[in-house]
Amino acid sequence: MTIGAAYIPSPLSSSSSAAERQVLFDRIAPVYDSLNDTLTFRQHRVWKRMSVSWSRAKKGDRVLDLCCGSGDLTFLLSERVGSQGETNGVDFSSEQLSIASSRQRSRWRRCYSNIAWSVGDAVDLRFPDEHFDAITVGYGLRNIVDKPKAMEEIFRVLKPGSTVSVLDFNKASNATAFVATFQDWMIDNVVVPAATRYGLKEEYAYLKASIAEFLTGKEQEKLAKEVGFSGVKHYEIAGGLMGNLVAVK
Numbered sequence: 291m292t293i294g295a296a297y298i299p300s301p302l303s304s305s306s307s308a309a310e311r312q313v314l315f316d317r318i319a320p321v322y323d324s325l326n327d328t329l330t331f332r333q334h335r336v337w338k339r340m341s342v343s344w345s346r347a348k349k350g351d352r353v354l355d356l357c358c359g360s361g362d363l364t365f366l367l368s369e370r371v372g373s374q375g376e377t378n379g380v381d382f383s384s385e386q387l388s389i390a391s392s393r394q395r396s397r398w399r400r401c402y403s404n405i406a407w408s409v410g411d412a413v414d415l416r417f418p419d420e421h422f423d424a425i426t427v428g429y430g431l432r433n434i435v436d437k438p439k440a441m442e443e444i445f446r447v448l449k450p451g452s453t454v455s456v457l458d459f460n461k462a463s464n465a466t467a468f469v470a471t472f473q474d475w476m477i478d479n480v481v482v483p484a485a486t487r488y489g490l491k492e493e494y495a496y497l498k499a500s501i502a503e504f505l506t507g508k509e510q511e512k513l514a515k516e517v518g519f520s521g522v523k524h525y526e527i528a529g530g531l532m533g534n535l536v537a538v539k
């Protein structure tokens with residue numbers, strides 16, 4: 291029995307529940323895009339282009355951007371598949387989706403009319419089996435509590451022969467410990483202080499723990515093979531700071 295102060299789990303620890311993470315992403319939504327641009331000197335846009343290109347999405351395809359957030363990868367996918375294609379952006383944060391949808395209205399391009407946004411959980415996708423020609427997941431997998439279940443769902447909704455492209459921070463192996471040191475230094479000394487100005491210190495401090503507990507490239511490859519993917523390769527990008535898993539069903 292607990293006497294005195296009740297035990298209240300921190301909503302922002304790396305062991306937080308999916309619901310607590312949803313609250314976190316709702317909270318950071320208003321500053322998420324501008325902080326990413328500032329912190330990476332807009333380089334995250336280059337990494338996102340690379341990731342979308344690895345997905346091998348093409349004109350007329352039906353595609354999914356899972357954990358789409360404010361929609362950076364969704365818009366790139368939409369441009370690739372064009373007006374004849376169909377683009378789905380799914381996220382469990384309604385605040386992120388609301389920003390995605392207002393960006394869609396403000397930066398209107400003909401192909402963007404092919405985008406459908408929906409609130410949904412990566413571990414329980416509301417799509418039929420073998421539905422998509424390509425899937426992207428940008429900075430999403432690390433934040434999903436049940437990663438094996440999410441990979442199973444991605445495998446289920448992909449058509450045979452199609453590709454999932456998963457962009458995220460690279461959890462460096464021991465051989466490249468200096469990358470991990472640099473990532474940690476950047477988060478402690480640049481990212482968290484910048485976020486603190488918006489009252490989001492804890493939300494961005496979560497980033498460091500989430501990377502520490504993430505899967506290495508090799509572990510991501512192993513997970514993808516375990517759920518059934520055959521052609522599987524993890525690429526390190528941005529000098530090893532970021533990584534991208536490419537897996538073919």
Ligand SMILES: C/C(=C\Cc1cc(O)c2ccccc2c1O)CCC[C@H](C)CCC[C@H](C)CCCC(C)C
Pocket residue numbers: 318322326329330331333334429432433473476477481493494496497528529531
């Ligand atoms: C892309 C970045 C953050 C995405 C992001 C992902 C998450 O899972 C979050 C979870 C909770 C809160 C926030 C986020 C979130 O913002 C920005 C990453 C910044 C890097 C830590 C710093 C990289 C700096 C490099 C100097 C950039 C230039 C690279 C070079 C040109 C190779």
Ligand SMILES: C[S@@+](CC[C@H](N)C(=O)[O-])C[C@H]1O[C@@H](n2cnc3c(N)ncnc32)[C@H](O)[C@@H]1O
Pocket residue numbers: 308311312315316356357358359360361362363380381382383386410411412413427428429430433434435
């Ligand atoms: C760091 S953001 C990335 C957003 C966008 N993909 C990008 O690259 O800018 C991570 C996103 O994953 C979403 N997310 C995390 N876990 C999720 C889950 N289980 N189901 C759906 N979305 C999830 C969050 O709401 C958040 O918008």
